Amino acid sequence: MAEPWEDEPEGPVRKFMYVNRRAPYGTIYALESLEVVLIAAAFEQDVTLVFMDDGVFQIKKGQSTEAIGVKNFSPTYRALEGYDVEKLYVSRESLESRGLTTDDLVVPVQVLDKDQLAALMEEQEVILSF
Amino acid sequence: MAMLHTINKSPFERRTLDAALRHAVKGSGILLIEDGVYAAFDGTIVADKVKAAMADHEIYVLGPDVSARGMSEEHVINGVKIVDYDGFVDLVTQYDKVQSWL
Amino acid sequence: MAIEVNGKSYDTDEEGYLADLNQWEAEVATAMAQADGTELTDSHWEVINFLREYYEEYQIAPAVRVLTKAIGKKLGKDKGNSKYLYELFPYGPAKQACKYAGLPKPTGCV
Numbered sequence: 001m002a003e004p005w006e007d008e009p010e011g012p013v014r015k016f017m018y019v020n021r022r023a024p025y026g027t028i029y030a031l032e033s034l035e036v037v038l039i040a041a042a043f044e045q046d047v048t049l050v051f052m053d054d055g056v057f058q059i060k061k062g063q064s065t066e067a068i069g070v071k072n073f074s075p076t077y078r079a080l081e082g083y084d085v086e087k088l089y090v091s092r093e094s095l096e097s098r099g100l101t102t103d104d105l106v107v108p109v110q111v112l113d114k115d116q117l118a119a120l121m122e123e124q125e126v127i128l129s130f
Numbered sequence: 131m132a133m134l135h136t137i138n139k140s141p142f143e144r145r146t147l148d149a150a151l152r153h154a155v156k157g158s159g160i161l162l163i164e165d166g167v168y169a170a171f172d173g174t175i176v177a178d179k180v181k182a183a184m185a186d187h188e189i190y191v192l193g194p195d196v197s198a199r200g201m202s203e204e205h206v207i208n209g210v211k212i213v214d215y216d217g218f219v220d221l222v223t224q225y226d227k228v229q230s231w232l
Numbered sequence: 233m234a235i236e237v238n239g240k241s242y243d244t245d246e247e248g249y250l251a252d253l254n255q256w257e258a259e260v261a262t263a264m265a266q267a268d269g270t271e272l273t274d275s276h277w278e279v280i281n282f283l284r285e286y287y288e289e290y291q292i293a294p295a296v297r298v299l300t301k302a303i304g305k306k307l308g309k310d311k312g313n314s315k316y317l318y319e320l321f322p323y324g325p326a327k328q329a330c331k332y333a334g335l336p337k338p339t340g341c342v
Contacts, residue, residue, distance in 0.1 A: 023140050025198055026165030042295035054140050057168070060200035067194030067214075071291065074200070079290035082298045098142065099173030104200075 016040050017048045017124040020055035024074070025065065030058045031073055033130035038076075041083035048124065049080075050117060051109070052091035055130075056098060059090075059105045077107050091117060132158040134225035137166035138232065141176040150231045151183050159225055161218070162191040162210075170196070171205045184209055192218060237263045249331050253287070256334030264332050268323065272332070276320055278307060283333040293338035296326045 018037050022029040040047050051059060058074070065072040080088070088109045095101065095111065102109060112120065121127060135154050139146040147169050154160065160183065162170050169180050170191035180189065184207075193212045196202065206212060213221065222228055233244045237259050243251035248264065250256055261280055265272045272280075282303060286294055294302065296314065304312015311317075317325035326338045 023143075023165045023168065023199070025195075026138065026140065038292065038295070042297065044297070054143050054165070054168070057199060062200040062202070063198060064200075065198040068198045070198065072198075073291055075289065075291045079292060079294070079298075082294065082302060097175040098168070099171060099177075099205075 011043070013044065013046050015046045015048070015123065015125045017050060017121060017127045019050045019052065019121075019127060019129040020058055021053040022130060023054040023057045024063070025068065025070055029130040030055070033128075034058075034073060034076060036128065036130075037080070037085065038083065041080070041085045044084075047085045048087040048089070048120070049085065050089045050091070050120070052094045052117070054094075054098075056090055056094045056100060056105075059107055059109070060100065061104055061106050074106055080107070089117065089120065132225055134159040134161055134221055134228045136161045136163055136228060136230045137169070138164035138230075140165040141169040141179075142174075146231050147176070147179075150229075151179075151187075154187060156186045158187060159221065160187050160189045161213075161221060162189070162195075163218075164192075164195055167191050167195045167199060167201070170207060170210050171201055172207045173205075177207055180207055180210070190217070190221060235260070235263060235267075247331075247337065249337055250334040253334050253336075256284075260334065261332040268328070275311075276329075276332075278311075279303065279317065279320060279325070279329050280333045282306060283329055283335055287333070287335050293326065293330045293335040295338055296324070299326055299329075 018033055020030060020033050024030040037047060037049065059077050063072050063074045088107055089112050090109045092111045092113050102111060135150045135158060137147050137150050137160065141147040147166070150160065169176055171177065183189065189210045190213050191206060191210050193214050196206065196212065203212060233246060233248070234241045235244055242255055242260055245251060250260065262272055283293065286302065300312055300314055300317060303317070321328040330338055
Protein backbone atom coordinates (compact mmCIF):
# COMPACT_ATOMS: atom_id res chain seq x y z
CA MET A 1 0.00 0.00 0.00
CA ALA A 2 1.19 3.50 -0.75
CA GLU A 3 2.30 5.75 2.08
CA PRO A 4 -0.19 8.52 2.77
CA TRP A 5 2.14 11.20 1.41
CA GLU A 6 2.59 9.48 -1.90
CA ASP A 7 0.39 10.83 -4.63
CA GLU A 8 -2.48 8.61 -5.55
CA PRO A 9 -2.55 7.43 -9.14
CA GLU A 10 -4.28 10.01 -11.22
CA GLY A 11 -7.90 9.29 -12.03
CA PRO A 12 -9.74 10.55 -15.08
CA VAL A 13 -9.94 14.33 -15.41
CA ARG A 14 -13.20 15.67 -16.73
CA LYS A 15 -14.25 19.09 -17.84
CA PHE A 16 -16.71 20.34 -15.23
CA MET A 17 -18.64 23.57 -15.61
CA TYR A 18 -20.50 25.13 -12.72
CA VAL A 19 -23.14 27.64 -13.75
CA ASN A 20 -23.97 30.07 -10.94
CA ARG A 21 -27.21 31.95 -11.42
CA ARG A 22 -28.36 32.90 -7.91
CA ALA A 23 -27.67 35.82 -5.60
CA PRO A 24 -25.53 34.87 -2.60
CA TYR A 25 -27.61 35.04 0.61
CA GLY A 26 -31.31 34.77 -0.24
CA THR A 27 -30.95 31.07 -1.05
CA ILE A 28 -28.36 28.39 -0.30
CA TYR A 29 -27.46 27.72 -3.96
CA ALA A 30 -24.38 29.95 -4.17
CA LEU A 31 -22.73 28.47 -1.09
CA GLU A 32 -23.60 24.91 -2.11
CA SER A 33 -22.09 25.48 -5.53
CA LEU A 34 -18.90 26.88 -4.04
CA GLU A 35 -18.51 23.83 -1.80
CA VAL A 36 -18.97 21.44 -4.69
CA VAL A 37 -16.51 23.44 -6.77
CA LEU A 38 -13.90 23.12 -4.01
CA ILE A 39 -14.43 19.37 -3.86
CA ALA A 40 -14.05 18.97 -7.62
CA ALA A 41 -10.94 21.15 -7.48
CA ALA A 42 -9.49 19.10 -4.61
CA PHE A 43 -9.83 16.09 -6.91
CA GLU A 44 -7.94 18.02 -9.58
CA GLN A 45 -10.72 18.15 -12.11
CA ASP A 46 -10.77 20.64 -14.97
CA VAL A 47 -13.12 23.22 -13.47
CA THR A 48 -14.78 26.17 -15.18
CA LEU A 49 -17.05 28.62 -13.38
CA VAL A 50 -19.69 30.78 -14.99
CA PHE A 51 -21.44 33.61 -13.19
CA MET A 52 -24.58 34.74 -14.94
CA ASP A 53 -27.96 36.27 -14.11
CA ASP A 54 -28.04 37.01 -10.35
CA GLY A 55 -24.98 34.78 -9.94
CA VAL A 56 -22.78 37.79 -10.74
CA PHE A 57 -23.78 39.19 -7.33
CA GLN A 58 -21.92 36.30 -5.65
CA ILE A 59 -18.59 37.91 -6.47
CA LYS A 60 -19.56 41.53 -5.76
CA LYS A 61 -16.85 43.29 -3.75
CA GLY A 62 -17.44 44.70 -0.28
CA GLN A 63 -19.89 42.15 1.14
CA SER A 64 -20.34 42.59 4.86
CA THR A 65 -22.71 40.14 6.47
CA GLU A 66 -22.19 40.83 10.16
CA ALA A 67 -25.58 42.49 10.58
CA ILE A 68 -27.53 39.62 8.99
CA GLY A 69 -25.70 36.97 11.03
CA VAL A 70 -24.62 34.87 8.06
CA LYS A 71 -21.08 33.89 7.09
CA ASN A 72 -19.58 36.04 4.33
CA PHE A 73 -18.20 33.47 1.89
CA SER A 74 -17.13 35.91 -0.82
CA PRO A 75 -13.44 35.79 0.28
CA THR A 76 -13.42 32.10 -0.61
CA TYR A 77 -13.72 32.88 -4.33
CA ARG A 78 -10.25 34.40 -4.04
CA ALA A 79 -8.92 31.04 -2.78
CA LEU A 80 -9.90 29.34 -6.05
CA GLU A 81 -6.66 30.38 -7.74
CA GLY A 82 -4.73 28.32 -5.17
CA TYR A 83 -6.93 25.37 -6.15
CA ASP A 84 -5.90 25.93 -9.79
CA VAL A 85 -9.41 27.06 -10.64
CA GLU A 86 -8.66 29.97 -12.91
CA LYS A 87 -11.32 29.74 -15.58
CA LEU A 88 -13.89 32.20 -14.29
CA TYR A 89 -16.34 33.68 -16.76
CA VAL A 90 -19.04 36.29 -16.38
CA SER A 91 -21.94 37.07 -18.67
CA ARG A 92 -21.61 40.55 -20.12
CA GLU A 93 -25.35 40.97 -20.36
CA SER A 94 -25.91 39.95 -16.73
CA LEU A 95 -23.22 42.30 -15.51
CA GLU A 96 -24.45 45.29 -17.49
CA SER A 97 -28.12 44.88 -16.68
CA ARG A 98 -27.21 44.98 -12.99
CA GLY A 99 -25.13 48.12 -13.28
CA LEU A 100 -21.88 46.28 -12.50
CA THR A 101 -18.42 46.23 -14.10
CA THR A 102 -15.46 43.90 -13.57
CA ASP A 103 -14.05 46.52 -11.15
CA ASP A 104 -16.90 45.59 -8.80
CA LEU A 105 -15.78 41.95 -8.57
CA VAL A 106 -13.55 40.21 -6.00
CA VAL A 107 -11.78 38.01 -8.56
CA PRO A 108 -10.37 38.51 -12.05
CA VAL A 109 -12.84 37.20 -14.61
CA GLN A 110 -13.26 37.05 -18.34
CA VAL A 111 -16.42 38.68 -19.63
CA LEU A 112 -18.20 36.74 -22.37
CA ASP A 113 -21.16 37.36 -24.65
CA LYS A 114 -23.96 34.82 -24.75
CA ASP A 115 -22.67 33.21 -27.93
CA GLN A 116 -19.25 32.71 -26.38
CA LEU A 117 -20.84 31.26 -23.25
CA ALA A 118 -22.94 28.91 -25.34
CA ALA A 119 -19.82 27.68 -27.15
CA LEU A 120 -18.03 27.19 -23.84
CA MET A 121 -20.94 25.16 -22.49
CA GLU A 122 -20.79 22.91 -25.56
CA GLU A 123 -17.14 22.10 -24.77
CA GLN A 124 -17.91 20.67 -21.32
CA GLU A 125 -18.37 17.08 -20.25
CA VAL A 126 -20.38 17.78 -17.10
CA ILE A 127 -22.44 20.90 -16.40
CA LEU A 128 -23.90 21.61 -12.99
CA SER A 129 -26.29 24.51 -12.63
CA PHE A 130 -26.94 26.24 -9.34
CA MET B 131 -54.29 53.41 7.13
CA ALA B 132 -52.08 52.03 4.47
CA MET B 133 -50.50 48.67 3.96
CA LEU B 134 -46.79 47.83 3.99
CA HIS B 135 -45.68 45.43 1.27
CA THR B 136 -42.44 43.53 1.84
CA ILE B 137 -40.61 42.00 -1.12
CA ASN B 138 -37.81 39.48 -0.63
CA LYS B 139 -37.14 38.23 -4.17
CA SER B 140 -34.67 39.57 -6.71
CA PRO B 141 -36.43 41.72 -9.34
CA PHE B 142 -34.11 40.23 -11.99
CA GLU B 143 -35.25 36.70 -11.28
CA ARG B 144 -38.89 36.90 -10.18
CA ARG B 145 -41.94 39.02 -10.90
CA THR B 146 -42.70 39.57 -7.22
CA LEU B 147 -41.94 43.29 -7.28
CA ASP B 148 -44.12 43.77 -10.36
CA ALA B 149 -46.98 41.85 -8.76
CA ALA B 150 -46.72 43.86 -5.57
CA LEU B 151 -46.56 47.20 -7.37
CA ARG B 152 -49.55 46.26 -9.51
CA HIS B 153 -51.63 45.53 -6.42
CA ALA B 154 -50.36 48.21 -4.07
CA VAL B 155 -52.75 51.16 -3.69
CA LYS B 156 -51.43 54.71 -3.66
CA GLY B 157 -49.95 55.58 -0.28
CA SER B 158 -48.96 52.06 0.66
CA GLY B 159 -45.33 51.41 1.53
CA ILE B 160 -42.87 49.10 -0.16
CA LEU B 161 -40.09 47.54 1.90
CA LEU B 162 -37.32 45.68 0.06
CA ILE B 163 -35.61 42.93 2.08
CA GLU B 164 -33.26 39.97 1.44
CA ASP B 165 -32.77 39.52 -2.33
CA GLY B 166 -35.50 42.09 -2.84
CA VAL B 167 -32.95 44.80 -2.04
CA TYR B 168 -31.45 44.45 -5.52
CA ALA B 169 -34.39 46.56 -6.74
CA ALA B 170 -33.12 49.50 -4.70
CA PHE B 171 -29.91 50.12 -6.63
CA ASP B 172 -29.41 52.70 -9.33
CA GLY B 173 -27.99 51.96 -12.76
CA THR B 174 -29.80 48.65 -13.22
CA ILE B 175 -32.50 47.70 -15.70
CA VAL B 176 -35.16 47.79 -12.96
CA ALA B 177 -34.19 51.17 -11.48
CA ASP B 178 -36.58 53.17 -13.68
CA LYS B 179 -39.52 51.05 -12.60
CA VAL B 180 -38.71 51.67 -8.96
CA LYS B 181 -38.22 55.40 -9.53
CA ALA B 182 -41.62 55.55 -11.22
CA ALA B 183 -43.22 53.74 -8.29
CA MET B 184 -41.90 56.38 -5.92
CA ALA B 185 -44.60 58.76 -7.16
CA ASP B 186 -47.22 56.63 -5.41
CA HIS B 187 -45.26 54.87 -2.69
CA GLU B 188 -42.73 55.41 0.00
CA ILE B 189 -39.99 52.89 -0.74
CA TYR B 190 -37.71 51.49 1.96
CA VAL B 191 -34.77 49.10 1.84
CA LEU B 192 -33.31 47.07 4.70
CA GLY B 193 -29.73 48.29 5.35
CA PRO B 194 -28.23 45.05 6.74
CA ASP B 195 -29.34 43.20 3.59
CA VAL B 196 -27.80 45.97 1.47
CA SER B 197 -24.36 45.74 3.08
CA ALA B 198 -24.41 41.94 3.07
CA ARG B 199 -24.62 42.15 -0.72
CA GLY B 200 -21.64 44.45 -1.07
CA MET B 201 -23.73 47.54 -1.70
CA SER B 202 -23.93 50.79 0.21
CA GLU B 203 -25.89 54.01 0.44
CA GLU B 204 -24.20 55.40 -2.67
CA HIS B 205 -25.72 52.63 -4.80
CA VAL B 206 -29.24 53.16 -3.47
CA ILE B 207 -31.65 55.14 -5.65
CA ASN B 208 -32.15 58.69 -4.41
CA GLY B 209 -35.27 58.91 -2.29
CA VAL B 210 -35.35 55.26 -1.27
CA LYS B 211 -35.11 55.23 2.50
CA ILE B 212 -32.64 52.90 4.19
CA VAL B 213 -33.88 51.38 7.45
CA ASP B 214 -32.23 49.09 10.01
CA TYR B 215 -33.97 46.31 11.95
CA ASP B 216 -35.43 48.80 14.45
CA GLY B 217 -36.71 50.83 11.51
CA PHE B 218 -38.29 47.65 10.11
CA VAL B 219 -40.19 47.21 13.37
CA ASP B 220 -41.23 50.88 13.35
CA LEU B 221 -42.62 50.50 9.83
CA VAL B 222 -44.62 47.45 10.81
CA THR B 223 -46.26 49.40 13.63
CA GLN B 224 -46.62 52.59 11.59
CA TYR B 225 -48.51 50.89 8.78
CA ASP B 226 -51.88 49.25 9.33
CA LYS B 227 -51.00 45.81 8.13
CA VAL B 228 -48.30 43.96 6.28
CA GLN B 229 -48.37 41.89 3.17
CA SER B 230 -45.26 39.76 2.77
CA TRP B 231 -44.96 38.90 -0.90
CA LEU B 232 -43.05 35.67 -1.41
CA MET C 233 -18.94 17.60 23.15
CA ALA C 234 -16.33 19.78 24.76
CA ILE C 235 -12.72 19.81 25.88
CA GLU C 236 -11.37 21.18 29.14
CA VAL C 237 -8.25 23.34 29.07
CA ASN C 238 -6.99 25.05 32.22
CA GLY C 239 -10.41 24.72 33.79
CA LYS C 240 -12.14 26.34 30.84
CA SER C 241 -14.53 24.41 28.64
CA TYR C 242 -14.52 24.64 24.84
CA ASP C 243 -17.36 23.24 22.72
CA THR C 244 -16.36 20.89 19.91
CA ASP C 245 -18.20 18.87 17.28
CA GLU C 246 -18.37 15.07 17.42
CA GLU C 247 -14.96 14.78 15.73
CA GLY C 248 -13.27 17.14 18.16
CA TYR C 249 -13.13 20.23 15.95
CA LEU C 250 -13.63 23.49 17.85
CA ALA C 251 -17.20 24.75 17.49
CA ASP C 252 -16.24 28.41 17.57
CA LEU C 253 -13.07 29.47 15.79
CA ASN C 254 -12.94 32.70 17.78
CA GLN C 255 -12.62 30.79 21.04
CA TRP C 256 -9.27 29.36 19.95
CA GLU C 257 -6.18 29.89 22.07
CA ALA C 258 -2.72 28.37 21.75
CA GLU C 259 -3.37 26.29 24.88
CA VAL C 260 -6.29 24.60 23.11
CA ALA C 261 -3.98 23.41 20.34
CA THR C 262 -1.45 22.15 22.85
CA ALA C 263 -4.14 20.24 24.74
CA MET C 264 -5.60 18.71 21.58
CA ALA C 265 -2.14 17.58 20.49
CA GLN C 266 -1.39 16.14 23.91
CA ALA C 267 -4.57 14.09 23.72
CA ASP C 268 -3.24 12.67 20.42
CA GLY C 269 0.17 12.01 22.01
CA THR C 270 1.89 14.79 20.06
CA GLU C 271 4.21 17.43 21.47
CA LEU C 272 3.92 20.62 19.38
CA THR C 273 7.24 21.94 18.07
CA ASP C 274 8.02 25.18 16.21
CA SER C 275 7.53 23.28 12.97
CA HIS C 276 4.02 22.33 14.03
CA TRP C 277 3.27 25.90 15.02
CA GLU C 278 4.47 27.18 11.66
CA VAL C 279 1.80 25.11 9.97
CA ILE C 280 -0.90 25.85 12.55
CA ASN C 281 -0.29 29.59 12.30
CA PHE C 282 -0.22 29.37 8.54
CA LEU C 283 -3.63 27.65 8.57
CA ARG C 284 -5.10 30.32 10.82
CA GLU C 285 -3.87 33.04 8.48
CA TYR C 286 -5.21 31.15 5.47
CA TYR C 287 -8.62 30.83 7.09
CA GLU C 288 -8.65 34.48 8.09
CA GLU C 289 -8.06 35.45 4.48
CA TYR C 290 -10.22 32.92 2.59
CA GLN C 291 -12.76 31.70 5.18
CA ILE C 292 -12.06 28.03 4.42
CA ALA C 293 -9.58 25.39 5.48
CA PRO C 294 -7.44 24.44 2.46
CA ALA C 295 -7.38 20.98 0.89
CA VAL C 296 -4.14 19.05 1.48
CA ARG C 297 -2.82 19.70 -2.02
CA VAL C 298 -3.48 23.41 -1.69
CA LEU C 299 -1.96 23.53 1.77
CA THR C 300 1.17 21.75 0.57
CA LYS C 301 1.64 24.13 -2.34
CA ALA C 302 0.98 27.23 -0.24
CA ILE C 303 3.33 26.10 2.53
CA GLY C 304 6.07 25.52 -0.05
CA LYS C 305 5.59 29.04 -1.33
CA LYS C 306 5.60 30.62 2.12
CA LEU C 307 8.00 28.47 4.17
CA GLY C 308 10.29 27.02 1.55
CA LYS C 309 10.34 24.09 -0.86
CA ASP C 310 11.73 21.62 1.71
CA LYS C 311 8.52 22.06 3.70
CA GLY C 312 6.13 22.20 0.77
CA ASN C 313 5.69 18.47 0.35
CA SER C 314 3.25 15.91 1.71
CA LYS C 315 5.94 13.81 3.35
CA TYR C 316 7.11 16.65 5.58
CA LEU C 317 3.55 17.54 6.57
CA TYR C 318 2.55 13.93 7.22
CA GLU C 319 5.57 13.48 9.46
CA LEU C 320 4.44 16.45 11.52
CA PHE C 321 0.78 15.49 11.46
CA PRO C 322 0.53 11.71 10.99
CA TYR C 323 -3.29 11.70 11.12
CA GLY C 324 -3.29 13.79 7.94
CA PRO C 325 -2.01 17.38 7.74
CA ALA C 326 -5.25 18.98 6.71
CA LYS C 327 -7.36 17.18 9.27
CA GLN C 328 -5.06 17.14 12.25
CA ALA C 329 -3.44 20.55 11.79
CA CYS C 330 -6.79 22.20 11.05
CA LYS C 331 -8.19 20.74 14.22
CA TYR C 332 -5.34 22.12 16.33
CA ALA C 333 -5.72 25.47 14.58
CA GLY C 334 -9.38 25.62 15.59
CA LEU C 335 -10.58 25.47 11.98
CA PRO C 336 -13.52 23.46 10.69
CA LYS C 337 -12.80 20.23 8.81
CA PRO C 338 -11.58 21.05 5.29
CA THR C 339 -14.09 20.73 2.46
CA GLY C 340 -13.40 17.73 0.28
CA CYS C 341 -11.36 16.13 3.00
CA VAL C 342 -11.95 12.38 3.21
